[in-house]
Amino acid sequence: AQSVTQPDIHITVSEGASLELRCNYSYGATPYLFWYVQSPGQGLQLLLKYFSGDTLVQGIKGFEAEFKRSQSSFNLRKPSVHWSDAAEYFCAVADPDTDKLIFGTGTRLQVFP
Amino acid sequence: DVKVTQSSRYLVKRTGEKVFLECVQDMDHENMFWYRQDPGLGLRLIYFSYDVKMKEKGDIPEGYSVSREKKERFSLILESASTNQTSMYLCASSRVPGRGNTIYFGEGSWLTVV
Numbered sequence: 273a274q275s276v277t278q279p280d281i282h283i284t285v286s287e288g289a290s291l292e293l294r295c296n297y298s299y300g301a302t303p304y305l306f307w308y309v310q311s312p313g314q315g316l317q318l319l320l321k322y323f324s325g326d327t328l329v330q331g332i333k334g335f336e337a338e339f340k341r342s343q344s345s346f347n348l349r350k351p352s353v354h355w356s357d358a359a360e361y362f363c364a365v366a367d368p369d370t371d372k373l374i375f376g377t378g379t380r381l382q383v384f385p
Numbered sequence: 386d387v388k389v390t391q392s393s394r395y396l397v398k399r400t401g402e403k404v405f406l407e408c409v410q411d412m413d414h415e416n417m418f419w420y421r422q423d424p425g426l427g428l429r430l431i432y433f434s435y436d437v438k439m440k441e442k443g444d445i446p447e448g449y450s451v452s453r454e455k456k457e458r459f460s461l462i463l464e465s466a467s468t469n470q471t472s473m474y475l476c477a478s479s480r481v482p483g484r485g486n487t488i489y490f491g492e493g494s495w496l497t498v499v
């Protein structure tokens with residue numbers, strides 16, 4: 273069965289520090305992978321997505337993610353975190369025939385000044 | 386910009402009431418989805434629809450139904466609300482199913498059942 277694991281429930285970083293949020297997936301075929309961000313009380317905004325091609329994907333707000341098939345991972349990175357990046361981050365895998373998303377449980381990011 | 390609008394952001398309903406959550410998208414998308422979000426559980430799919438009057442159960446359909454009479458509108462119905470349905474509900478939409486789609490989300494509807 274398809275599944276997504278985000279092993280870190282809560283991460284705290286200092287402003288300006290680098291960030292890596294982990295995501296592992298279980299999927300039989302080539303996965304279609306997404307990272308979404310959710311600010312408090314808001315809906316989900318797409319940061320980036322991977323379907324095929326270059327395994328390093330650039331997204332909005334300076335985020336990038338790298339697809340590693342051998343490790344079944346799709347980790348999200350940012351070289352220098354801003355206070356406005358504090359939010360909850362969700363990794364998801366999509367069924368390519370229906371667009372149904374399976375989400376991880378999310379990682380809450382806290383940024384200290 | 387694609388817009389997915391959930392008209393009710395915050396609702397408080399009594400146990401046993403019938404509840405309607407409305408979702409409208411303005412990009413002529415074929416697919417529409419209802420998810421439920423709970424702390425520690427992430428988002429879980431309740432129902433989805435790939436065409437007018439078509440619906441498919443998701444992972445947690447019990448206690449819910451849906452209606453899609455028009456392409457742009459997808460309603461989630463709680464026939465008899467219960468306290469365990471207190472949650473945030475998110476609507477989403479995407480184009481005809483296929484590779485490379487972006488799935489767009491609404492702002493969410495916070496439902497409290499007392």
